[in-house]
Amino acid sequence: MTARTLEKAERLHSKKLIQELFTKGSSFYLHPFKVLVLSNPASSATDHHQILVSVSKRNFKRAKDRNTIKRRIKEAYRLQKANFKSSPSLLIAFLYIAKEVLPSSTIHPSLIQALKKVEQKHLSDSNAF
RNA sequence: GUCGCAAGUUGUUCUACCGCUGUCUCGAUUUAUCGGGAGGGAGGAAAGUCCGGGCAACUAAGAGCACCGCACCCUUUGAAAGGAGGGGAUUCCGCUAACACGGAAGCCAGACAGUGCCACAGAAAACAAACUACCCCAACUCGACUUGUCGAGAUCAGGGAAAAGGUGAAAAGGUGGGGUAAGAGCCCACCGUGCUUGAUGGUAACAUCGGCUGCAUGGCAAACCUUGCGGGUUGUAAGAUCAAAUAAGUUCCGAUUUUGGGUGCUUGAACCAACCUUCGACUUGUCGAAGUAUCGGAAUGGGUAGAUCGCUUAGAUAAAUGGUAGAAGUCCCCUGACUGAUCGGUCGGGGGAUACAGAACCUGGCUUAUAGACUUGCAUUUUUA
């Protein structure tokens, strides 16, 4: 797989999977994100994670702000994902919790921390089995 | 020149690397994926959803009521709402003794078609009537004398008139004069205001002049309402096509059959009887005729989940149009040099800012947001003449 791409297959867009992720998935907070993780039930088909970025309309009235935050998170994931394992496929949701628009220089390191935490929690366990 | 306010116009550019999303094309194969190439990818408001139109469904024979919207005149644009230009009246501001004049504003039809409301205060808040006060006058009292009249006072009933009555946002035309018992547009002059199928000017709204056997008949229609004109209702989550699974419906096929009896035994077909349902008959509680339920399979129509279309030379569907770095442009601040008698100009250096805002069927208006630049108008202050 090429290092720095974010194609449609890597984004989570199936309604059923989203529903499962939000009902069954385990979550943790890491400012400015709330992260939801679940191992992909259809993992045999894919060899990469599927991610989902969400910014609530309650905190950001303007569509412009929501767009910019989503773009920054996606860009950060695109640049950083090559440094982490991708073998057992996971569903990951990044929910933006902070009340104000943060610059990408602060979003990048916190997303790296979040990815590290995901790796410790899930990927190491599943590799042991 | 400085510093604001309002309206209008405009709404930064380039390079590198890494990406996103449609379209076209070439190649590969696993036939729906991968790889290469070309070319496309936010706005003046995409926003608010305040009005519309297209489009779609429903209803369809047409009409009406209700409801909603619009409302000075002319030209123009438009399907309409609305926009643009010009004009008229009204109100406000400036100037003025006052007009005239200049500027600004607005949902500028109708209040004798009807209903309703007008708090408090006030005599009264609307067909002008009652009340207080006013005037006339018989009977009555007093005085005079010419002895039944006159004068004065006061007043019930009756009559006159609506001018005076502390209020209020608003009080029934105003001022002056005549008139009268007292008064009153009752009459006259001026002013205001209304009507006018009178004349003149103007396409018209309207203006000016004239006339009135007009001024007893306020204000509110962004209260109901009336008049004229326009609108059928619901919205793309509309709707169209394809269409699992499950349950139930219909049709067909197959298998089995509620209770008791019945053949030596088991099972139990046919058969007999009973029960139940329906129909018919009459002798009204009997007779006769017909019928039943369950399981499995197939077909069928409707149509759910879901998918596709609707959807677009931007066209996504947990929703693309981006990120990082650099450079340029514009503006602001600080600062150096040169020039220029102050304000300035030219060439440099450093720092900062670069708005409002993100399509979701398309489209016309309206409203709101908006850095900087430019144009116009108004205001502030400074210098020179």
Add this chain to the structure above:
RNA sequence: UGACCUAUGGUGUAAUGGUAACACAGCAGAUUUUGAUUCUGCUUUUCUAGGUUCGAAUCCUAGUAGGUCAA
């Protein structure tokens, strides 16, 4: 995306176009030896701006914020 609704003290609600009302809460004071109860007082730009009207919480227009429905 489309269609709608609402906004009144700190909270929950009233109010025909005519002095913004009630309950609870909070604060202060009085009563009491102290506390509770009770009594008195205070706390409001009726979401914002403009208009109609003699006079707007109410009527009209534009905006702001919050909410509802359509899966």
